[in-house]
Amino acid sequence: MPRGKTPTSSKPPTIPADRRLLDSDLEAWAGRRAFRGGRRDALLGRVEWLRLTPDGSGLDARVRDHRTEPYEVTVRLQSGALHSECTCPDGATPACKHAVAAVETLRFPLSDVPKGGNGGRPRRGTRRSAAATTALSGYVVLGGGERTLTRDERISQAREEEIASRRQRSRRRRYRVELVSSEHQPPTFRVVDRSGTKHRVCLRGPKAERSNCSCDDFAENELGTCEHVQRVQRWYLRKPKRIPQHVMSVWFSPRGWTDRMPQPLQEIRLDTPTGSGAAALGHWFSADGYLRPVPDGTSADAWLGAALEAASGAASAAGWTLDLDPLVERIVERQENGRPDxxxxxxxxxxxxxxxxxxxxxxxxxxxxxxxxxxxxxxxxxxxxxxxxxxxxxxxxxxxxxxxxxxxxxxxxxxxxxxxxxxxxxxxxxxxxxxxxxxxxxxxxxxxxxxxxxxxxxxxxxxxxxxxxxxxxxxxxxxxxxxxxxxxxxxxxxxxxxxxxxxxxxxxxxxxxxxxxxxxxxxxxxxxLGPRWRLRPFHVVEDAQGRILAYEGLEVLRKRLRGxxxxxxxxxVLDQLPERTDNTFWTGMTAQQRRPYRRQAVRVATLVRQGRALTGVEIQRLLRALTRMRMLCNARAQDAWELWEPRIADPRPPEPEEVRAIGSPKLEEFAQVLEELLDESEEKIVVFSQWKRMLQLAEFVTRDVLVRREIRCGLFHGGLKSQARATLLDGFRIDPEFRVLFSTDAGGLGLNLQDAASIVVNLEVPWNPAVLEQRVGRVHRMGQQRSVRVLHFVTRGAIEEKVRQVVEDKRALFEGLLSDGADQVVLDEEARASLVSRLSGLIDDERLP
Missing domain, CATH: 3.40.50.10810 (Tandem AAA-ATPase domain)
Incomplete structure (x- = not known):
C-alpha cells in the first residue's frame, strides 16, 4: 500500500429503513392487544437482535419471551403493506406482538450502549443523544434510546465491571507471590495477602487462559478469574513464558449456571495437550471436557474415583504428566458431607x-x-x-x-x-x-x-x-x-x-x-441463586434513569429454589386457623400537630421538587423530615419528648387537660376504644408501635383506665434483658390481671402470643407491609382458639394514610416470586417511580388537615 494512503473500510454503508416500516399504523396492522404487548416488550428490551435487509424494506429479529429460546421474527414489505412471520404460536395471525416489538425497536431513536461502571445507565449530567433510524445491512442494530438494555447486554456490562474491579484490587492490594510448582507441572503459586491468608493459584493453557484459585470468590463468582489470578497473571506473564504443554489436567473450573442449581461435580474439567478430552475417557467426560453427571445408583465418590483412575491411566499411556487439582478432592468431600440418608x-x-x-x-x-x-x-x-x-x-x-x-x-x-x-x-x-x-x-x-x-x-x-x-x-x-x-x-x-x-x-x-x-x-x-453480581442484571429491568420497570425471569429463581x-x-391452612377481622379508626390532627407537620412537609417538598438527584446529606435530611411527619401523626408530645419525659416517668394518672396537651386525637381515641375492649370481655390485647416513646404515651393516656380496673400492663421492647423479657411474657400469659402488652416491632419479633391474646392494635401504619403482617402473626397463628380482631389507628389526610402506596412494588415482587405462575412482575407507573418521585407525588396531593 502506498505510504500515506488511507485504507478503505470494508464495512457496508449505513442505509436508512424504508419509511413505510417507520410510519405504518401498527395498531391497525396487529390489533390493539398485540400492539400494546409488542410496545411493552420493546420498551423492556426484549428484542435481543435486529437487522435490516440490504434494501431497507424488511427486518429480521429475535424477541425474547417467557420460554428459554427467543422467537424468530421476519417483517417484510409486500405490495406496500407489512407482512410478518414468527415462530410463536400466534405467528399465523396478521401480526403478533413479537413482530410489533421488532418494528417498534427499529422506530426508537437508538443510541450507543453506555459503557463504564454505571450499571448500564448514563452518567449523571450527560444527555441522551439519539441517532438516526439507520442500520447496516447484515449488522445488528445496537443501542438504548427509549428502550432498555436486553438481559444479555445488562449481564455483559455487569461482567465487565466485575472483572475490572478485581483487576483494580489486584493492583491496589499487596500480595506476596511464591512459585511452588516444579518445571514439569503447570505454574502454581502461593499468594499471601497482608492478613496472612494463603491462596493457591494455578495457570493452565498456552496463555494461562485456563486458571483457577482456591479462594471463595473464584469458586462463587462464575467469572473464571479473581484478584489473585489477576495478580499472578500480571506478574508471571510480564515476560514471555513457556507453560508446560505435555500435561493432562483434571481441575475445578466453575461454570455459569443460569437456570438451575450449580452441580459442583460437573465443574470438574479434563484438559489434554490436544485441547480436547481423550476419546478413551468419553465415558466419564463429555465433549467439552466436564465430568458427566453421576449415574443413578453410583456414589459421587465412586464415580469421580473411577474417572480419576481412568485419567491417570490415559496420561501414563500417552506419556503426559497428570495435574490433579487439590480442589477436586474438596468438592467430593463437600458433596458427601451433609447429604442425609x-x-x-x-x-x-x-x-x-x-x-x-x-x-x-x-x-x-x-x-x-x-x-x-x-x-x-x-x-x-x-x-x-x-x-x-x-x-x-x-x-x-x-x-x-x-x-x-x-x-x-x-x-x-x-x-x-x-x-x-x-x-x-x-x-x-x-x-x-x-x-x-x-x-x-x-x-x-x-x-x-x-x-x-x-x-x-x-x-x-x-x-x-x-x-x-x-x-x-x-x-x-x-x-x-x-x-x-x-x-x-x-x-x-x-x-x-x-x-x-x-x-x-x-x-x-x-x-x-x-x-x-x-x-x-x-x-x-x-x-x-448464582453470583451476587449477576442477580440484578438478570432479573431487574431498569430505564435509563435507574428506575425499576419490571422484574423478570422469576420462574428461573423459583426453579433454582425448588430443591x-x-x-x-x-x-x-385457613380452615385450621381462627377467623380474623380488621377495623380501621380514622383520626384527625390538632393545631399543635398541624403547624410543625406542615413545616416538615414543606421541607420534604422543597427537597423532592429540585428536579435532580439528591446528595447523601439531602437524603438524610429528607428521611429525618419524613420520620418527624410520621411521629407528628401520632402525637405532638412524641416530637417534643424532652418536655414530656419527666411527666411520663411520674406514675400518677394524667389529668384531662394533660391528655389534651399531648396533642393526639389518635391516643384519645385509643384510650376510649381500649376502655370498651376491657369492659366487654376478658380478652388480652397486644398494642404495637414502631416507637417505644409512642407506647409510653399510650400507656400514659390509658393509665387511669387501667388503674381503675386494677389491670396490669407491660412494655416489651428490644432494650430489655433476656431474663426480663421471659419474666414479662410469662406474666402476660399466666396472670389474668395482666391484660395489655405494649410492644415495639423490634421487641415483638418472633413472639408467639396466640395462647394469651386475641386482639392486636396497630398505633400507626408501618412502611413495610411485611411488618404489619408480622405484628398480626404474633396472635393470629396456629394454636389460636379464638377469633382475632385487628385494630388500626390512622391519621386521615396525612402521609400516614398513603404509606402503603409507597411499598406496593415490594409486595408485588414478593407475591410474584413466591407464588407459581408469574415469570415477570411489571410495575405500574407509581411503583416505577424513584423514591424521590413517589414522595413528590405524596406531597403534591397531600391534604394537610
Missing part, C-alpha cells in the same frame, strides 16, 4: 413422631420431612404456621437417622426462652440457653456436647470463634431476615458458621430487594 430418615419417622409432645398437622409433617430429607433447607411458611415445631421435629429425625447430636439455634434475644419452652414441649429436653457474662458463656460452650444450644445474634457476633469451636452439626437460623443485608457484621459472622446441616426459618424471605433473598440463601448454598425452599401460605 433419605431411607434412614423415613425409617426414623415411625419412631420419632409418635413420641413428640404434640400432634403435627399434615402440612407440618410435610415440612418436617422436607427439612430432614434436604439437610440444608429453607422453610418460609407464613407467620404463625409453626416453623419452630417443624424444625425441632426435623432435628430429631436427623438425630435418629444420622447420629447428629449438637443443634445450634440462633434467634433474636426475645425468642431464646420461647425456643427453650418449645424444645421442652416437643421432645421433653432442657435446652441450653446462653446468657450472662463472657466467662459463663465460654464455660457453657465448652461444656456443650449434646442437645440444643440457643443464643441470640448479638452473642454470636461477640463469641463467634468460641461457637465455631463447638462444631455444631445442625445450625437453625430463626427470624433469619436478620442476615438479609449481606454487608452487615451479623450476616458475615453467621455465614462463617460451618455445619453439615442447616435450616433457615423466616416468614418474610423477601421484604425489599432480591439481594435480601440471595443473602439468606447464601448461608445454605453459596451459589444456589430446598418450601413455603406455605396461610390461606392453604
Amino acid at each position: 433419605v431411607d434412614a430418615i423415613d425409617a426414623a419417622w415411625a419412631d420419632v413422631v409418635p413420641r413428640l409432645g404434640m400432634t403435627l398437622h399434615p402440612y407440618q409433617e410435610i415440612g418436617a420431612r422436607f427439612l430432614a430429607r434436604r439437610g440444608r433447607a429453607f422453610l418460609a411458611d407464613d407467620m404463625g404456621l409453626g416453623k419452630t415445631v417443624q424444625s425441632i421435629a426435623a432435628a430429631l429425625l436427623l438425630r435418629r437417622a444420622q447420629g447428629m447430636s449438637r443443634v445450634l439455634v440462633v434467634c433474636p434475644a426475645s425468642l431464646k426462652h420461647q425456643w427453650a419452652r418449645e424444645v421442652e414441649k416437643v421432645c421433653g429436653e432442657l435446652a441450653h440457653v446462653i446468657d450472662g457474662p463472657r466467662a459463663a458463656r465460654l464455660e457453657a460452650y465448652t461444656a456443650w456436647t449434646r442437645g440444643f444450644l440457643i443464643l441470640n445474634y448479638e452473642l454470636l457476633l461477640r463469641d463467634l470463634e468460641s461457637i465455631r469451636a463447638t462444631e455444631p452439626q445442625l445450625v437453625i437460623l430463626d427470624e433469619a431476615q436478620r442476615i438479609k443485608n449481606q454487608g452487615t457484621k451479623t450476616a458475615r459472622a453467621v455465614k462463617r458458621l460451618e455445619s453439615p446441616w442447616a435450616f433457615v426459618l423466616t416468614g418474610t424471605p423477601l421484604e425489599n430487594r432480591l439481594a435480601e433473598l440471595h443473602s439468606l440463601v447464601e448461608f445454605l448454598h453459596r451459589r444456589a 430446598f425452599f418450601l413455603r406455605r401460605d396461610r390461606s392453604e
Whole structure:
C-alpha cells in the first residue's frame, strides 16, 4: 500500500429503513392487544437482535419471551403493506406482538450502549443523544434510546465491571507471590495477602487462559478469574513464558449456571495437550471436557474415583504428566458431607413422631420431612404456621437417622426462652440457653456436647470463634431476615458458621430487594441463586434513569429454589386457623400537630421538587423530615419528648387537660376504644408501635383506665434483658390481671402470643407491609382458639394514610416470586417511580388537615 494512503473500510454503508416500516399504523396492522404487548416488550428490551435487509424494506429479529429460546421474527414489505412471520404460536395471525416489538425497536431513536461502571445507565449530567433510524445491512442494530438494555447486554456490562474491579484490587492490594510448582507441572503459586491468608493459584493453557484459585470468590463468582489470578497473571506473564504443554489436567473450573442449581461435580474439567478430552475417557467426560453427571445408583465418590483412575491411566499411556487439582478432592468431600440418608430418615419417622409432645398437622409433617430429607433447607411458611415445631421435629429425625447430636439455634434475644419452652414441649429436653457474662458463656460452650444450644445474634457476633469451636452439626437460623443485608457484621459472622446441616426459618424471605433473598440463601448454598453480581442484571429491568420497570425471569429463581425452599401460605391452612377481622379508626390532627407537620412537609417538598438527584446529606435530611411527619401523626408530645419525659416517668394518672396537651386525637381515641375492649370481655390485647416513646404515651393516656380496673400492663421492647423479657411474657400469659402488652416491632419479633391474646392494635401504619403482617402473626397463628380482631389507628389526610402506596412494588415482587405462575412482575407507573418521585407525588396531593 502506498505510504500515506488511507485504507478503505470494508464495512457496508449505513442505509436508512424504508419509511413505510417507520410510519405504518401498527395498531391497525396487529390489533390493539398485540400492539400494546409488542410496545411493552420493546420498551423492556426484549428484542435481543435486529437487522435490516440490504434494501431497507424488511427486518429480521429475535424477541425474547417467557420460554428459554427467543422467537424468530421476519417483517417484510409486500405490495406496500407489512407482512410478518414468527415462530410463536400466534405467528399465523396478521401480526403478533413479537413482530410489533421488532418494528417498534427499529422506530426508537437508538443510541450507543453506555459503557463504564454505571450499571448500564448514563452518567449523571450527560444527555441522551439519539441517532438516526439507520442500520447496516447484515449488522445488528445496537443501542438504548427509549428502550432498555436486553438481559444479555445488562449481564455483559455487569461482567465487565466485575472483572475490572478485581483487576483494580489486584493492583491496589499487596500480595506476596511464591512459585511452588516444579518445571514439569503447570505454574502454581502461593499468594499471601497482608492478613496472612494463603491462596493457591494455578495457570493452565498456552496463555494461562485456563486458571483457577482456591479462594471463595473464584469458586462463587462464575467469572473464571479473581484478584489473585489477576495478580499472578500480571506478574508471571510480564515476560514471555513457556507453560508446560505435555500435561493432562483434571481441575475445578466453575461454570455459569443460569437456570438451575450449580452441580459442583460437573465443574470438574479434563484438559489434554490436544485441547480436547481423550476419546478413551468419553465415558466419564463429555465433549467439552466436564465430568458427566453421576449415574443413578453410583456414589459421587465412586464415580469421580473411577474417572480419576481412568485419567491417570490415559496420561501414563500417552506419556503426559497428570495435574490433579487439590480442589477436586474438596468438592467430593463437600458433596458427601451433609447429604442425609433419605431411607434412614423415613425409617426414623415411625419412631420419632409418635413420641413428640404434640400432634403435627399434615402440612407440618410435610415440612418436617422436607427439612430432614434436604439437610440444608429453607422453610418460609407464613407467620404463625409453626416453623419452630417443624424444625425441632426435623432435628430429631436427623438425630435418629444420622447420629447428629449438637443443634445450634440462633434467634433474636426475645425468642431464646420461647425456643427453650418449645424444645421442652416437643421432645421433653432442657435446652441450653446462653446468657450472662463472657466467662459463663465460654464455660457453657465448652461444656456443650449434646442437645440444643440457643443464643441470640448479638452473642454470636461477640463469641463467634468460641461457637465455631463447638462444631455444631445442625445450625437453625430463626427470624433469619436478620442476615438479609449481606454487608452487615451479623450476616458475615453467621455465614462463617460451618455445619453439615442447616435450616433457615423466616416468614418474610423477601421484604425489599432480591439481594435480601440471595443473602439468606447464601448461608445454605453459596451459589444456589448464582453470583451476587449477576442477580440484578438478570432479573431487574431498569430505564435509563435507574428506575425499576419490571422484574423478570422469576420462574428461573423459583426453579433454582425448588430443591430446598418450601413455603406455605396461610390461606392453604385457613380452615385450621381462627377467623380474623380488621377495623380501621380514622383520626384527625390538632393545631399543635398541624403547624410543625406542615413545616416538615414543606421541607420534604422543597427537597423532592429540585428536579435532580439528591446528595447523601439531602437524603438524610429528607428521611429525618419524613420520620418527624410520621411521629407528628401520632402525637405532638412524641416530637417534643424532652418536655414530656419527666411527666411520663411520674406514675400518677394524667389529668384531662394533660391528655389534651399531648396533642393526639389518635391516643384519645385509643384510650376510649381500649376502655370498651376491657369492659366487654376478658380478652388480652397486644398494642404495637414502631416507637417505644409512642407506647409510653399510650400507656400514659390509658393509665387511669387501667388503674381503675386494677389491670396490669407491660412494655416489651428490644432494650430489655433476656431474663426480663421471659419474666414479662410469662406474666402476660399466666396472670389474668395482666391484660395489655405494649410492644415495639423490634421487641415483638418472633413472639408467639396466640395462647394469651386475641386482639392486636396497630398505633400507626408501618412502611413495610411485611411488618404489619408480622405484628398480626404474633396472635393470629396456629394454636389460636379464638377469633382475632385487628385494630388500626390512622391519621386521615396525612402521609400516614398513603404509606402503603409507597411499598406496593415490594409486595408485588414478593407475591410474584413466591407464588407459581408469574415469570415477570411489571410495575405500574407509581411503583416505577424513584423514591424521590413517589414522595413528590405524596406531597403534591397531600391534604394537610
